[in-house]
Amino acid sequence: MKNLYKNPIFxxxxxxxxxxxxxxxxxxxxxxxxxxKGCLKCHGEKMLPKVLPNGEKMSLYVNPKRYKxxxxxxxxxxxxxxxxxxxKHPRPIKIKSKEAYAKxxxxxxxxxxxxxxxxxxxxxxxxxxxTCDVCHTAHYIKSMRQIAKETKGCLKCHGEKMLPKVLPNGEKMSLYVNPKKFARTNHAxxxxxxxHYDIYNAVRHPVPAKIKSKEAFTKKIVKRCLLCHxxxxxxxxxxxAYVIKKGISCIKCHGYHEKPAFKIWKRKASINEFxxxxxxxxxxxxxxxxxxxxxxxxxEVLLHSVHKNLKCTDCHAGFSKTRHPIYHWKSKEEYLKNxxxxxxxxxxxxxxxxxxxxxYQLAKRDSCIKCHGYHNVKPIKAVxxxxxxxxxxxxxRGNLIKKMENGEVLSVQVKEEALLHSVHKNLKCTDCHxxxxxxxxxxxxxxxxxxxxxxxxxICAECHSKEVALYEKGAHGMAFASGKKNAPNxxxxxxxxxxxxxxxxxxxxxxxxxxxxDAFNAFKDSVHYIAMKKGNKNAPACSDCHGAHGIKVASVxxxxxxxxxxxxxxxxxxNTWLYNPPFTLTTFVKAHFKGASCAVCHAKxxxxxxxxxxxxxxxxxxxxxxxxxxxxxxxxxxxxxxxxNGDGVIQGKELWRFLNKLNREVKVKTKGRxxxxxxxxxxxILDKTHAIGKCSVCHNVKANFKGxxxxxxxxxxxxxxxxxxxxxxxxxxxxxxxxxxxxTLTKISxxxxxxxxAVIGGICFGLGHLTLRILTAPIRRKRxxxx
Amino acid sequence: xKKRVYLHPVPVRIWHWVNAISFIILILTGLQIRFIGKTxxxxxxxxxKIHSVFGFILLANYLLWFxxxxxxxxxxxxxxxxxxxPVDWISGMIRQALYYGYGIMxxxxxxHHPSPEHKFNPLQQxxxxxxxxVCIPLQILTGxxxxxxxxxxxxxxxxxxxxxxxxxxxxxxxxxGFFIFVHIYLSTLGHTPxxxxxxxxxxxxxxxxxx
Numbered sequence: 001m002k003n004l005y006k007n008p009i010f011x012x013x014x015x016x017x018x019x020x021x022x023x024x025x026x027x028x029x030x031x032x033x034x035x036x037k038g039c040l041k042c043h044g045e046k047m048l049p050k051v052l053p054n055g056e057k058m059s060l061y062v063n064p065k066r067y068k069x070x071x072x073x074x075x076x077x078x079x080x081x082x083x084x085x086x087x088k089h090p091r092p093i094k095i096k097s098k099e100a101y102a103k104x105x106x107x108x109x110x111x112x113x114x115x116x117x118x119x120x121x122x123x124x125x126x127x128x129x130x131t132c133d134v135c136h137t138a139h140y141i142k143s144m145r146q147i148a149k150e151t152k153g154c155l156k157c158h159g160e161k162m163l164p165k166v167l168p169n170g171e172k173m174s175l176y177v178n179p180k181k182f183a184r185t186n187h188a189x190x191x192x193x194x195x196h197y198d199i200y201n202a203v204r205h206p207v208p209a210k211i212k213s214k215e216a217f218t219k220k221i222v223k224r225c226l227l228c229h230x231x232x233x234x235x236x237x238x239x240x241a242y243v244i245k246k247g248i249s250c251i252k253c254h255g256y257h258e259k260p261a262f263k264i265w266k267r268k269a270s271i272n273e274f275x276x277x278x279x280x281x282x283x284x285x286x287x288x289x290x291x292x293x294x295x296x297x298x299x300e301v302l303l304h305s306v307h308k309n310l311k312c313t314d315c316h317a318g319f320s321k322t323r324h325p326i327y328h329w330k331s332k333e334e335y336l337k338n339x340x341x342x343x344x345x346x347x348x349x350x351x352x353x354x355x356x357x358x359x360y361q362l363a364k365r366d367s368c369i370k371c372h373g374y375h376n377v378k379p380i381k382a383v384x385x386x387x388x389x390x391x392x393x394x395x396x397r398g399n400l401i402k403k404m405e406n407g408e409v410l411s412v413q414v415k416e417e418a419l420l421h422s423v424h425k426n427l428k429c430t431d432c433h434x435x436x437x438x439x440x441x442x443x444x445x446x447x448x449x450x451x452x453x454x455x456x457x458x459i460c461a462e463c464h465s466k467e468v469a470l471y472e473k474g475a476h477g478m479a480f481a482s483g484k485k486n487a488p489n490x491x492x493x494x495x496x497x498x499x500x501x502x503x504x505x506x507x508x509x510x511x512x513x514x515x516x517x518d519a520f521n522a523f524k525d526s527v528h529y530i531a532m533k534k535g536n537k538n539a540p541a542c543s544d545c546h547g548a549h550g551i552k553v554a555s556v557x558x559x560x561x562x563x564x565x566x567x568x569x570x571x572x573x574x575n576t577w578l579y580n581p582p583f584t585l586t587t588f589v590k591a592h593f594k595g596a597s598c599a600v601c602h603a604k605x606x607x608x609x610x611x612x613x614x615x616x617x618x619x620x621x622x623x624x625x626x627x628x629x630x631x632x633x634x635x636x637x638x639x640x641x642x643x644x645n646g647d648g649v650i651q652g653k654e655l656w657r658f659l660n661k662l663n664r665e666v667k668v669k670t671k672g673r674x675x676x677x678x679x680x681x682x683x684x685i686l687d688k689t690h691a692i693g694k695c696s697v698c699h700n701v702k703a704n705f706k707g708x709x710x711x712x713x714x715x716x717x718x719x720x721x722x723x724x725x726x727x728x729x730x731x732x733x734x735x736x737x738x739x740x741x742x743x744t745l746t747k748i749s750x751x752x753x754x755x756x757x758a759v760i761g762g763i764c765f766g767l768g769h770l771t772l773r774i775l776t777a778p779i780r781r782k783r784x785x786x787x
Numbered sequence: 788x789k790k791r792v793y794l795h796p797v798p799v800r801i802w803h804w805v806n807a808i809s810f811i812i813l814i815l816t817g818l819q820i821r822f823i824g825k826t827x828x829x830x831x832x833x834x835x836k837i838h839s840v841f842g843f844i845l846l847a848n849y850l851l852w853f854x855x856x857x858x859x860x861x862x863x864x865x866x867x868x869x870x871x872x873p874v875d876w877i878s879g880m881i882r883q884a885l886y887y888g889y890g891i892m893x894x895x896x897x898x899h900h901p902s903p904e905h906k907f908n909p910l911q912q913x914x915x916x917x918x919x920x921v922c923i924p925l926q927i928l929t930g931x932x933x934x935x936x937x938x939x940x941x942x943x944x945x946x947x948x949x950x951x952x953x954x955x956x957x958x959x960x961x962x963x964g965f966f967i968f969v970h971i972y973l974s975t976l977g978h979t980p981x982x983x984x985x986x987x988x989x990x991x992x993x994x995x996x997x998x
Contacts, residue, residue, distance in 0.1 A: 580934050581839045587937040594937065696831040702824035738948030743933070744823055744831075748954065752821060755961045762968025769972065772892055780894030 039077040040064045042090065054097050066140045080108050102131040102138075123230050130227050135197055142193070151191030155179045157206065169213045181258035195224055218249055225250045239278060239324060246283070253277055266321060272302075274321050275312040289331040301376040315343045336367035344368040358395065358441065366398040384438060389419075391438050392429045406448045418498035432459050450480075453489050460490040470550035475716045482714040486515065505532055508541035508548075516542070522680040526603075527687050540566060559682075560593045577693060595742065596674035597682060601692040605681030607674055608706045609728060609746070611737065613659075616667040624711040624719050630665035635713075642709070642721055650709055650723050652730030659736050672740025674698060677706055699744040794906055794992045802852045803987055809845040810963060813838060817960050842930045849923055864904045866919065868912045879909035891976065901992055918966070922959055929956035 044064040049057040067073055078086065083104055084093060095101045106125070115126045125132055136142070142150065159179040164172040182188055187195070199205050211217045226234075235241035243253075254262060266274065279297045286292050302308060307315070318325050329335040345353075345363070353360040362371075371394050372378055383394050396414040403409055419425060430436050446452040457480075461468035471477040471490070479487035493511045494500060502508045509532070513520040519542075523529050532539035545562045546552070564570060571586040571593075580588040600607050613622045628635045642658045643650055650658075662668055676682040697703065707723030727733065729749045740746065795803070816829075816838040823831040856862035869876045882898045887910070890896075899908035907915055932943040932952045946952050977983040978993065986992040 581836045582843055585935055585938060588935050591936045695835070696823055699820075699831055700824040701822065734950045734954055738950045741949035741953050744821060746950075747821055748950075748957070751954075751957045751961060755818075755957075755964045758961045758965035759968065762965040762972075765965075765969050766972030769887075776892035779892065783894040 036067070036076045040067070043077075050092070050095070052095055052097055056098050058095065058098055058101075062139045069146075070140045071143045071146070072139070072141050080105055082108055099131070102133050103128065105138075106131045106133070122228070123233070127230075129230070134227060135194065137197070144189070147191040147193060148189075150193070151188075154192045155182070165208070165211070167211055167213055171214050173211065173214055173217070177257045184260055185258065186262075194228070195221055197224075218251060221256075222250050237324070238326070242283070243278060243281065248281055252281065269321075271311045271313055271321065275319070276302075287329065287331055287335065291332045293332055293335065297375050305373070305375055305377040307375070307377045317342075317346075333367075336369045340368040344372075357443065358400075362395055362398050362400055365401065370398050371395060388428050388430055388438060392436075393419075402446075402452075404446050404448050404452065408449045410449050410452060414497050418495070422495070422497060422499040423501050424497075424499045434459070450483065450485065453491060454480075456491050457489050464490075467549045470547075474547065474549060474551040476551050479716045482716070484714075484716075488515070502543075502548075505537075505539050505541035505544070508543050512542040518680050519683055522683040526683055526685040528685055538566065560598050563598045564593070595672075595740070596698070597676070599676050599682035599685065600674045600698070602686060602688070603676060603681055603684045604686060604690070605684065606677040606706070607698070607703075608677040608708050609723070609742070610673050610675045610708050610710055611723065611740070612671050612673075612710045613662075613668045614671050616669055621712050622666070622668055624713045626666070627662065627711065631661065638711070639721065648722065650721050650727060652724065652727035652732035652736070655709065655723065655727055656732035656736045670737050670740065672737055672746075674705070674742065677708075698742060701744055701747070703745055705745065791991045791993055792902060793990055794901055794903060795987055795990045797990070798851065798855045800987055800990060802848055802855070805844065805848045806852075809841045809848065810967065812841045813845065814960065814963060814967070816841070821957075839934055842927070842934065845923075846927050846931075849927060852919070861904075865906050866912060866916045868909060868916065876909060880913065883908045883910045887976075900994065922962065925955055926959045926963075929953070929959075 040062060043060055043062045046061050049059045049061075052058055072080075078084065106128075109132045110126070115122075118126060155177060158175055158177045161176050164174045167173055192199075199209055231241075231244065234244055259265070269277070276297060276299055279295060280299055281296060283295045284292050285295045297312075313319050327335065327338075329338055340363075345368075348363075348368070350360070353363050383391065386394065393414060393416055396412060397416055398413065400412045401409050402412045424432070435442055446455075457468060457471070468490070472481070476488050480489050493502070500507075502511060509520070509523075523542075528540050532541075543551075544566065545559055547562070571589045574589040574592075575584055575586050578589050578592060579585065599605075613627075614620065615622050624638055625635055628638050631638075631641060633641055640646060642654060644654050644657070645651070659668070659670070692698075698705075707725060707728050709721040709723050711719045711721070713719055726749070728737065728746045731748055731750055733746065734748065737746065816834045819826070819829055819834040820831065820838060823834070829837075856866070869879075879898070886895060886898055890898075897908075899905075901907075928942060929946065929952045932939040932946065932949070933956060936943055936949060943949050943952050946955065974983040974987075975981070977986070982993060
């Protein structure tokens with residue numbers, strides 16, 4: 001094989017092949033006799049454009065003069081248009097689209113201008129994303145020298161300060177470019193043509209170009225940035241990619257015409273300037289929980305903050321011109337909390353914060369940012385100048401808590417929105433929170449939340465004395481005073497700071513329902529609730545019957561009177577059938593209203609005779625604890641004290657004996673009423689057509705009404721003792737239930753027996769006497785006869 | 788020979804019979820009211836209506852009696868026993884009691900001879916005084932309280948409470964249950980069984996003249 005090159009025949013054959021190959025190729029190019037001159041004979045004439053299948057119009061005209069001036073002026077057309085079949089030309093060739101043809105031709109550009117020889121900004125062209133003609137034009141390609149020369153030509157006019165161009169929308173657009181400053185930019189070498197190639201390539205310039213608005217023009221130009229600066233290169237930095245995606249114009253950061261190269265600027269810029277370059281834009285960050293957080297930093301805000309002299313990196317440790325870590329917090333809340341922890345508390349140490357315990361506690365529970373802001377960190381002096389309410393809210397709008405001595409935790413956060421919607425919106429915080437001011441913030445100690453709330457009631461009483469006085473006498477007030485944990489006070493119904501006047505029946509009811517769910521469930525069946533649902537403005541809420549502030553326990557409350565507040569004229573209405581012949585007096589109706597609750601006749605459910613004990617001196621119900629105290633026994637022993645035989649039912653004698661004993665210590669009187677056995681049934685007021693109208697339902701010896709003795713405890717919970725049916729019909733009921741009598745129902749049964757005995761006695765007297773008279777008739781006869 | 792004494796003037800006779808009818812109706816309706824549920828020969832509502840109406844008739848009738856006896860001044864002569872002469876009064880009562888218990892059996896004469904001024908024997912005098920001045924007024928007053936416990940609340944309170952009022956009213960009802968039979972029986976003890984009853988119709992009492 002090595003000897004092959006020495007063989008003269010092989011060498012001859014090789015020569016023939018090489019010569020033949022060369023001649024064959026040359027024939028292909030020149031044999032047909034096509035040169036640029038020849039091409040321009042036709043294409044140098046202005047002719048109608050070629051219409052492509054996609055409808056595009058493709059000009060086939062080449063200006064011979066301009067072509068000759070271009071760097072390719074000495075080259076024949078076929079050098080680039082190699083794909084043409086010259087044997088068939090000028091028969092039209094098939095061109096799908098302008099872009100497709102440009103791509104085809106550009107492949108040949110890269111054969112001479114190799115990818116390595118092109119600058120990095122030609123990356124897109126190399127990848128085939130951009131065709132060369134877009135920047136360089138198809139036929140009039142300039143050399144760098146020509147570009148520099150022509151740029152000078154542009155700046156001849158645009159380097160002079162001239163009147164701005166007035167756009168159709170009225171904007172004024174300066175056309176001035178400072179030549180010196182432009183010469184220092186990165187783009188000076190590539191000249192105006194790199195960006196303004198459309199103007200540059202236009203033959204008509206300086207005929208004014210049509211520009212709708214600055215924004216439209218900017219958009220158009222900025223698109224061209226990406227021709228050279230490929231997106232993949234720009235998106236290397238996540239933040240930068242985000243900025244591009246968001247559509248923030250390149251020139252917003254990088255400027256145009258006069259800005260120095262970014263690398264130079266980056267080196268020279270201060271860190272704050274560097275950060276703000278991007279962060280002064282309306283940038284946002286989407287957190288994993290879906291919240292969108294602004295990461296914009298307003299320059300003017302920063303300049304007015306107490307941190308204006310700090311560097312961004314003083315707080316945002318880990319960041320630099322070359323490093324931009326990303327925080328991975330899930331939510332805004334977490335973001336605020338952690339930022340405060342790692343940023344603020346680096347300088348503002350625990351030791352410093354502890355000087356103000358409230359502030360320390362707040363800092364530990366909430367984010368500093370919530371009060372002090374992100375970048376607009378307020379100086380303390382500025383806070384002190386705020387109006388008093390805003391001053392308080394600086395801290396109290398945060399998630400503050402107060403710990404009680406017993407370990408209970410109370411939120412002392414004040415929601416500004418709630419405050420603004422309250423009826424107290426025009427009051428100052430210090431109007432209620434006496435002793436507090438901008439200068440003074442006492443730290444008080446409370447045993448429990450209940451202890452704290454006691455004070456709240458006193459605060460309310462300063463303005464609302466009448467309501468508080470009623471409340472204190474009412475069931476809620478008494479339960480609260482006795483220390484019942486869930487007993488409501490002013491705050492429970494009216495709220496802490498969102499103090500509201502409960503105006504509508506629905507609003508009022510919703511408050512009560514929070515605790516009295518069973519009552520509400522029963523109320524749902526009533527005509528009152530149906531009326532409320534229908535939107536009847538006169539439909540009653542709970543407070544219309546039970547009172548709003550002076551709520552009384554059912555056993556002592558005169559609920560009937562509350563019914564009559566709305567149901568005016570019902571006495572007369574009832575009098576049509578409930579009257580005392582031979583007259584018709586409303587007092588007879590009143591007697592019934594007094595002895596029975598309206599619900600007894602107007603609601604569905606079992607009835608009961610309820611006996612309660614009221615202290616003569618105060619007219620208030622005696623509590624079971626008081627009973628135990630005066631009798632010198634424990635509360636649990638009261639039941640066995642009443643029910644001596646322990647059968648679970650109080651007999652008449654037992655009640656009488658108990659009351660006698662109790663009366664020796666404290667004067668009490670019994671109060672009897674017909675009520676619903678289950679108090680909740682009293683809420684089920686039915687339509688009047690379903691009401692009881694038959695007297696003998698109650699006035700009946702066989703009426704199955706359960707007797708109950710009710711005593712309330714300190715927590716105002718009623719304690720029931722079952723009364724034997726006979727207890728209310730025994731002679732013992734005469735002294736024990738002196739003021740309560742329901743015809744027939746509570747009659748003293750023994751009198752019936754006495755009546756029978758009396759009748760029999762009367763008859764026997766007559767018969768006896770008559771018998772004696774008959775028996776003694778002979779004596780009288782003898783006497784008359786004188787014997 | 789029998790003599791006729793005009794004992795019962797018209798107003799007294801009217802009063803008596805109205806009173807008698809009212810009493811019977813009130814006792815019976817009272818009975819129905821108390822035993823409703825166990826027996827119902829008239830409805831509770833009707834029983835109460837009748838009871839109330841006759842209660843007022845009784846009241847009006849009582850006022851008629853009261854006005855008659857007080858304005859004529861007969862009340863003091865007829866109804867007031869001679870308690871200022873206690874020996875005579877008590878011995879009179881004993882005599883009368885002995886008569887009813889013994890004398891009437893053995894054919895002794897009635898120690899009391901009625902006259903327009905001394906209509907009642909000593910026992911009758913005490914009994915009727917009590918009935919007319921205590922029992923009926925109490926029955927009417929307690930009846931009024933039970934009829935309208937609100938209008939007459941003051942009275943109820945004065946009498947010691949509704950239960951006490953009811954006790955009095957019912958207690959007297961028990962008493963009348965006894966009294967009405969005794970009264971009817973005693974009315975047959977005239978010189979003929981119907982003598983006193985006829986006298987209450989005609990006004991004239993026939994009495995055998997003593998020689």
